[in-house]
Amino acid sequence: MTAGMPMYVSPEQLMKDRADFARKGIARGRAAVVMQYDGGILFVAHNPSRALHKISEIYDRIGFAAVGKYNEFENLRVAGVRWADLRGYSYDRVDVTARGLANAYAQTLGTVFTQEAKPYEVEIVVAEVGQTPAGDQIYRLTYDGSVTDEHGYAAMGAGADQIEQGLADQWRETLTLEEAVPTVAGLLGEGLPAGEFEVAVLDRSRPRRTFRRISGASLEALIA
Amino acid sequence: MRSTSGRLPEAFLATGSSSFTEFLGGQAPHLLPSGRPVPAGPIDAPHGTTIVALAYEGGVLLAGDRRATMGNIIANREMEKVFLTDVYSAVGIAGTAGVAIEVVRLFQVELEHYEKIEGLIMSLEGKANRLAAMIRGNLGLAMQGLSVVPLFAGWDTDAQFGRIYSYDVTGGCYEEHHHHSVGSGSLFARGALKKLWRPGLDADTATRIAVESLYDAADDDSATGGPDTMRRIFPTIALIDGDGARFVDQVVVAEHVSALVADRHGNPGGAP
Numbered sequence: 001m002t003a004g005m006p007m008y009v010s011p012e013q014l015m016k017d018r019a020d021f022a023r024k025g026i027a028r029g030r031a032a033v034v035m036q037y038d039g040g041i042l043f044v045a046h047n048p049s050r051a052l053h054k055i056s057e058i059y060d061r062i063g064f065a066a067v068g069k070y071n072e073f074e075n076l077r078v079a080g081v082r083w084a085d086l087r088g089y090s091y092d093r094v095d096v097t098a099r100g101l102a103n104a105y106a107q108t109l110g111t112v113f114t115q116e117a118k119p120y121e122v123e124i125v126v127a128e129v130g131q132t133p134a135g136d137q138i139y140r141l142t143y144d145g146s147v148t149d150e151h152g153y154a155a156m157g158a159g160a161d162q163i164e165q166g167l168a169d170q171w172r173e174t175l176t177l178e179e180a181v182p183t184v185a186g187l188l189g190e191g192l193p194a195g196e197f198e199v200a201v202l203d204r205s206r207p208r209r210t211f212r213r214i215s216g217a218s219l220e221a222l223i224a
Numbered sequence: 225m226r227s228t229s230g231r232l233p234e235a236f237l238a239t240g241s242s243s244f245t246e247f248l249g250g251q252a253p254h255l256l257p258s259g260r261p262v263p264a265g266p267i268d269a270p271h272g273t274t275i276v277a278l279a280y281e282g283g284v285l286l287a288g289d290r291r292a293t294m295g296n297i298i299a300n301r302e303m304e305k306v307f308l309t310d311v312y313s314a315v316g317i318a319g320t321a322g323v324a325i326e327v328v329r330l331f332q333v334e335l336e337h338y339e340k341i342e343g344l345i346m347s348l349e350g351k352a353n354r355l356a357a358m359i360r361g362n363l364g365l366a367m368q369g370l371s372v373v374p375l376f377a378g379w380d381t382d383a384q385f386g387r388i389y390s391y392d393v394t395g396g397c398y399e400e401h402h403h404h405s406v407g408s409g410s411l412f413a414r415g416a417l418k419k420l421w422r423p424g425l426d427a428d429t430a431t432r433i434a435v436e437s438l439y440d441a442a443d444d445d446s447a448t449g450g451p452d453t454m455r456r457i458f459p460t461i462a463l464i465d466g467d468g469a470r471f472v473d474q475v476v477v478a479e480h481v482s483a484l485v486a487d488r489h490g491n492p493g494g495a496p
Binding site: 051053056057058075076078079081082083085086088089090103104105107108110111209 | 232251255
C-alpha cells in the first residue's frame with residue numbers, strides 16, 4: 001500500500017473553489033425579493049410550486065425567504081422555526097428576534113462552509129417587521145455565513161444584480177402593496193402570470209402573527 | 225441547549241418530527257410540564273373550576289367562570305381559563321391552574337409549530353389527540369392531586385361542523401354532542417344546559433345560555449365564581465365557527481349578565 005503524498009491546496013484556493021461552487025448553485029435558482037412597503041415587509045419569489053415554499057413564517061414578526069438548493073434551505077427553515085419556538089417558549093414571545101436568528105444562521109453557514117465536505121448552496125433573507133418602519137430589519141445571509149443588514153430591499157438568486165438595480169430606481173419606503181407587488185413581479189419576470197409567484201407579507205397592522213400569504217384571487221388582482 | 229460556537233445544534237437541522245413537544249423533550253426536557261420531579265404528598269395549589277361548551281347553529285361556544293380556589297380561600301377572582309389555541313380552536317381548563325396553564329401554553333405552541341413546519345393547519349381530530357397525549361403525560365402529577373381536565377372545542381374545516389371533546393385524567397378523549405361541562409360546578413351547569421339547550425340556537429342565545437349555566441353552577445358550587453357586578457368581572461366566552469375562534473366582547477357579556485340578573489330577580493332558579 002503506497003499512500004501518495006496528499007496534494008497541497010492553498011487555503012485561499014480551497015475557499016475560492018468552495019465559494020465558486022456555492023455561487024454557481026445559487027445563481028441557477030429562480031430569484032426572490034424581500035422589501036419594505038408602507039404596511040410592513042413584502043416577500044416575492046419566482047416559484048410556480050404551490051407545495052414547495054421558498055417563503056415562510058418563522059415567528060410572530062419574522063419571515064424567511066431563500067433561494068438555492070431546496071433540501072438545504074428547508075433544513076435551515078425548519079431549524080429556524082424550532083429555534084424561534086423554543087426561545088419563545090422558554091423566555092417570552094418578544095424575546096425572539098431576527099437578529100438572534102440571523103446570528104445562529106450565520107454561525108451555522110460559516111461552520112458548514114469551512115468544515116464540511118461541501119458548502120450549502122443557499123442564500124437566505126431573515127426579515128422582521130417593527131412597530132414602525134424604522135424598526136424593520138432585513139438580514140441577508142450568504143453561503144459562507146456573511147451577514148449584511150440591508151436597507152429597504154434585498155434580491156437573491158438568478159439575475160439578482162439587475163433586479164437590485166431595478167429596485168434602486170423604483171423602490172420607495174412609501175410604496176403601497178398594490179404598487180409594490182406588480183413592481184417586484186415585473187423585475188422578477190416581465191409578463192409572467194400570477195401563478196408563477198409566491199407572495200407573502202409581514203403585515204405591521206396585525207396583532208400577533210403578522211405573516212400572511214397572498215395567493216389565488218387576491219394575488220391575481222395585484223398582478224394583472 | 226446551544227453549542228459553544230453558536231451554530232444551530234444538529235437536532236435543530238435534523239429532518240423528522242413536526243411536534244414541538246417531542247423537540248422540547250429532546251432539547252430541554254425540564255421545560256415539559258411532566259419533566260420535573262414532584263415531591264411526594266399532597267400539594268396545595270390554586271384550582272380552576274367550571275367550564276361549559278355548547279354547540280349552536282354553525283359553531284361551538286366555550287365559556288368559563290373566573291374563580292380559582294385554594295381550599296376555602298379564593299385564590300384569584302379574575303383568572304382566564306378559556307384560551308384560543310389556534311385560528312379554529314379553543315380550550316377551557318379545570319383543575320390545578322398552574323399546571324393547566326402550562327399545558328395550554330405548550331399546546332398552543334405545538335399547534336403553531338406544526339402549522340409552520342408542515343405549511344398547513346392540523347386536522348381537528350389531530351389537535352384533540354395531541355391534547356390527549358399531553359394530558360396522558362401529566363398522569364404522574366394527576367396522581368399527586370395536580371390534575372388537569374380540559375374541555376376542547378374546535379371548528380372542523382373538513383366537515384364544516386363544530387365539535388366538543390372532553391378528557392379524563394388518564395388522557396381518554398371523548399367527543400361530546402350538543403353540550404358538556406367540566407370542573408367542580410359542572411353537575412349544576414350540566415343540569416342547566418340540559419334544560420336550556422335546543423337545536424338551531426344562534427350565537428347570541430348560546431352566549432346567554434352559557435352565562436346562565438355558569439350562574440347556576442356558581443349558585444350551588446362555592447368554588448365557581450358568579451358574575452361579579454361590583455368589580456365588573458364576567459365569564460370568559462369564546463365562539464368558534466367558520467370565521468375562526470374569537471372572544472365575545474366583555475361589554476356584550478356584561479349585557480347578558482345584567483339581563484339575566486334582572487330576570488332572576490324574585491325567580492332565583494330561573495323557572496320559565
